Amino acid sequence: MIKAENLIKIYKVGDAEVNALGGVNLEVEKGEFVSIVGASGSGKSTLLHILGGLDKPTEGSVYIDGRNLSEMSDDELAEIRCLKIGFVFQFHNLIPTLTALENVELPMIFAKVSTEERKRRAKKLLESVGLDDRMNHLPSQLSGGQQQRVAIARALANNPEVILADEPTGELDSKNSHLIMKTLSELRENYGVTIIVVTHDMEMAKYADRIIKMKDGKIVGEIS
């Protein structure tokens, strides 16, 4: 489903170079649940952004369903990101001027879903993350964990085949963290959704079929 081939990412900062990814190879099958762990700065967010087509590698390739992302037009990439991939970011997930409900509706607007269906589905998704009483709040009127839960609901809006989640439970208490990880597990069980979760929490990492360990921009090991 997702294949990364020798990904290298070098950032330039002034005269200095940061080797964020030093040759990453990864294959994730359809319906697999993978978690990625590793120290702060080890390259997890960088890898996730490149896998989701949000950033380009300096060298190497990403294939989604056998198609090389670097050979796609911007329109094709945008369509994949809208319909195929649900992304939960580590920060800044929500549009500050839209309510929780409107934030969850946004991907459905791009997918040209009808107004009533959008509202109905957005409400249902917010209920599933326990936020039915916060639908009309702006992000600034939500707690940190509530903002994160809205982001998760939004990532699910278009029934994506792949979910890429960067620290989806970082702001959540234990009960909500387990709830989110169970929700992701069920999506995989019931709908064959492919899931890649970056996390620092080994308890959450264990929901996956395999745990991939990163260090200094490389994959250094795997636990199943």
Add this chain to the structure above:
Amino acid sequence: MIKAENLIKIYKVGDAEVNALGGVNLEVEKGEFVSIVGASGSGKSTLLHILGGLDKPTEGSVYIDGRNLSEMSDDELAEIRCLKIGFVFQFHNLIPTLTALENVELPMIFAKVSTEERKRRAKKLLESVGLDDRMNHLPSQLSGGQQQRVAIARALANNPEVILADEPTGELDSKNSHLIMKTLSELRENYGVTIIVVTHDMEMAKYADRIIKMKDGKIVGEIS
């Protein structure tokens, strides 16, 4: 050192009212290390903001060293926030257009510290959180955990008497989380700094002398 008396905070959202704090009483002695735990949405960030004078309660009072915050002028409040209190926010800690070094220098500019002393101290603080090789990076060029560590360094810039930290280790791996909590413990041991940390991580909460539990806007219990 810090005393909260019957704090009530009600937010209005459209016609609805959110009872974020329903009567919170808390006393923290000088040199005490307190952690606050509780479910997502239970009022932890709201409480911390009010304790630090960043927000006003709907009812009730906060006293810092016996002085009622609501009786202070804006100048007096600003001075307390600059010199006495170091604040680590749950999100959006850093000014996006300033480098890591400049972000840590900022509170010292307000405190009128000389340019050389500021630079020297900012470098030293960034080294203490393991970021001496990222000083000239902008926040967008830092990983999530690196941004959080810069925020912690900045909170320490003016040698505050009180540190209020909202999820300071939420983005950090285990090694860095323990490093930060040990740094805070040492500040308390060596300099009598008063520390209040909001956290979801019970392992981190245990660094404190006492753990205060919040639920639905109230303090419901305490573990020592």
